[in-house]
Amino acid sequence: MMEPVSQNKDEEIAEAVDPDHLGKMIREARLQKGWTLEEAGKAAGIGRSTLSKIENNQTRPSFDIVRRLTKALELKTPQLFVQSGPSDISGRRDVTIAGQGEQQDTPTYSHELLCTELTSKRMFPYISTIKARDVSEFEAWIRHRGEEFMYVISGELTLFTEHYRPLALKAGDSVYYDSGMGHGCVSTSKEDAKVLWVSLE
Numbered sequence: 001m002m003e004p005v006s007q008n009k010d011e012e013i014a015e016a017v018d019p020d021h022l023g024k025m026i027r028e029a030r031l032q033k034g035w036t037l038e039e040a041g042k043a044a045g046i047g048r049s050t051l052s053k054i055e056n057n058q059t060r061p062s063f064d065i066v067r068r069l070t071k072a073l074e075l076k077t078p079q080l081f082v083q084s085g086p087s088d089i090s091g092r093r094d095v096t097i098a099g100q101g102e103q104q105d106t107p108t109y110s111h112e113l114l115c116t117e118l119t120s121k122r123m124f125p126y127i128s129t130i131k132a133r134d135v136s137e138f139e140a141w142i143r144h145r146g147e148e149f150m151y152v153i154s155g156e157l158t159l160f161t162e163h164y165r166p167l168a169l170k171a172g173d174s175v176y177y178d179s180g181m182g183h184g185c186v187s188t189s190k191e192d193a194k195v196l197w198v199s200l201e
Contacts, residue, residue: 022054022057022060022061023054023055023056023057024055025075026051026054026055026069026073026075027055029073029074029075030055030073033073033074037051037052037055040069040072040073043072043073044065044068044069044071044072044073045068045072045102045103045104045105045113046065046068046069046102046116047102047116050065050102050116050117051069053117054069059117059119060119060120061119062116062119062121062124063124063201064113064124065116068104092118092121093118094115094116094117094118095115096114096115096116099112101113101114101116101126101127102116107131107132107137108130108131108132108137108138108184109128109129109130109131109132109185110128110129110131111126111127111128112126112127112128113126114126114127122200122201123198123199123200124198124199124200124201125196125197125198125199126196126197126199127153127194127195127196127197128194128195128197129192129193129194130155130157130185130186130187130192130193130194130195131187131192132184132185132186132187133186133187134186135160135184135186137186138184140182141162141182141183141184142182142183142184143179143180143181143182143183144179144180144199145179145180145201146178146179146180146199146200146201147176147177147178147179147199147200148176148177148178148179148197148198148199148200149174149175149176149197149198149200150174150175150176150177150185150195150196150197150198151173151174151195151196152169152170152171152172152173152174152193152194152195153171153194153195153196154171154191154193154194155170155171155187155189155191155192155193155194156168156169156170156171156187156188156189156193157169157170157185157186157187157188157189157193157195158185158186158188159175159183159184159185160183160184160185160186161177161181161182161183162181162182162183163181168188170189179199
């Protein structure tokens with residue numbers, strides 16, 4: 001994925017802010033910009049209700065959401081990153097109604113992030129539309145820590161990786177790979193290909 005989850009520098013953060021202060025820090029940064037919840041949520045690519053819950057410490061945001069908030073609000077403190085710790089809670093559940101995932105666009109992909117309310121999770125599922133038509137559209141290889149599963153929902157695409165020959169895939173095909181290996185996808189069908197990605201940190 002996730003350019004999908006491009007987690008570069010933030011992955012090295014070892015310190016974490018007190019979870020009780022996370023919401024306050026984000027709210028203060030938003031107010032300093034004079035943004036409403038809706039404006040800040042749109043800038044970060046998350047829902048207004050999700051941002052409200054974060055500010056009121058009603059939920060702990062995922063790695064990707066913290067990364068996007070940090071960028072959108074121009075927060076300078078790397079300690080904002082909160083690593084979710086182990087939880088004794090079992091039987092958790094989250095749901096995303098069709099078409100209601102959180103949208104995140106990049107020059108090469110359009111992502112619909114799924115089940116974003118659930119915290120302390122290791123897998124990040126999302127549906128992506130592959131807009132790129134040529135590998136030259138990528139400024140650099142996409143790489144991030146972890147492993148990744150991709151299932152082609154519709155269309156055709158080519159998966160480029162730095163250690164293997166280009167791999168042509170069509171609807172119904174799937175692939176599993178180390179996401180630390182440079183990679184990128186381009187659509188080869190008339191319509192943009194659509195895939196389900198599940199990223200595991």
